Every structure is written in structure tokens, then in C-alpha cells.
Amino acid sequence: MSTEETLILVKPDGVARGLTGEILRRIEAKGYRIADLRMLTASRELLAEHYEEHEGKPFFEPLIEFMSSGPVVAVRAEGNRVIEGFRALAGTTDPTAAAPGTIRGDLGRDWGVAVQQNLVHGSDSTLSAERELGLWFA
Template sequence: MSREKTLILIKPDGVQLGLVGESINRIERKGYQLEALKVVNASKDQLEHHYSELIHKSFFREIEKYMQEGPIVAIIASGPHIIDVFHRMSGNTNPSLASFGTIRGDFGRESNDGIIRNIVHSSDNVEHAKEEIKIWFPEL
């Protein structure tokens, strides 16, 4: 069974709500390994690279604003099928549609300013994981 690596970001709302430990606990309880972890303040350059396919969308500036509301915890985690499994653990991108028991279903929310604060991000495939890890962990 091959080990995959993925990037997981605990977004500013997850950090502000004190959900770093809960998120990491869920990863570790599932038997996955943390390979790297750091607290970062997202730069404009990182966000433009990370969300390059959205940069020309009208809502990109809202994403940028949201991701710069506070620190982010960036994690490289690994294990068999972690990309698909962590996606299921995270739940639907829209927390109002995410199942209870998922990170987004339990803790995410839509807010009065129209920004969806959904606690976490994770890579959606192996190739994106490699690209995203380079953005958030250029030193590795």
C-alpha cells in the first residue's frame, strides 16, 4: 500500500476558534503521520499561487482577505489514501452542506459578511499535493 502525502491547512478561523488540536487529533486518531507542521501568515504571493485557478474570479479577493485574517497552521501529513480520507473527514466545502461528524460540518459556518469559513483545506489529488506542499513548505 503506497503512502501519500497531502497538504492540510488549518485556516485562520480554525486557529481563532482553537481547533488546531482537534484537527490534528482527528488526523492522528485515524493513524496518519504528521511530517511537518508550522504556523504561517499567508502572503499574497502564496495565496495567488495556491489559488491560481481562482485568481481571476470575482470572489478571489474575499478568499485572500479570509486567508489573511490571522495565522494558518500548515501541515504535511502522510499515510495510505490520506488525500481521499481527509477529504471525507473534512466534509463538503460549504459547511452548511457538510455532514455532522466532519470537521466542516461540526465547526465551519457561513458568516454575515458572505465569506464561507470552513476551517480546513486539503489537497484534492497527489499532483496538487506536491504543488501545494512546495508553496507552503519551500524549505523542504
């Protein structure tokens, strides 16, 4: 089995709420390796590329607005099946519905705003992991 890499983002809500350490702790406690890490406020251009699959959807504009509203922490994480494994750690997209025990389920909620503020992003396939790591760790 070959080692895999994924892109994880601690989104602006996670950074603003002081949950970066808790989220990194969960990644490491699961046994994945943090291979690289950077904090930045992402440009709209970078985010539009990152979320290109969602262009045209009603939440696209609010999503770009939210994601550029403050610093994020970008993480290159490594481990066997880390792509699937981190998605499982993160929980389902809607933090209200996300299972307890997951990052979104334990730490997230509905804040009544235009976009689901759900603390983290994780690549969803080997193809998107490769593409997204290229964008955030160019």
C-alpha cells in the first residue's frame, strides 16, 4: 500500500475560534503525519480555483467571501488512505448533521449565515488532492 497525501484546510472559522491546535491534534492523534503547514489569507483567485467544481452554485459567492475573510491554515498530511481517513475525521458537510466524534460534529454548528461554516476542508480524491496541493503549496 502506498502512502498518500491530502490537503487539509482549517477554515477561517476554525482559526478565528482558536481551534487550529485541536484540529491538528486530531489529525496527529489519528496517526497521520503533518508534512507541511502554512498560514495565509487566501486570495479570491486561489479560492475560485480551489472551489472551481462549485462555480455557479448559489453558495459559491458566499463561500469565496467567507474563505477569504481571514487566515486559514493549510496542511499537507500524509499516511495510508489519509484522503478517506481525514474525510471521516471531518464528518459530513453540514455541521448540524455531522456525527458526534467528528471535527464538524463535535466542534461545529449552524450559525445562521449564508454558507455552511464547517471548520475544515479535506480533498475528496487522489486527483483533487494532487490538484489542491499544487495550488496551496505551489
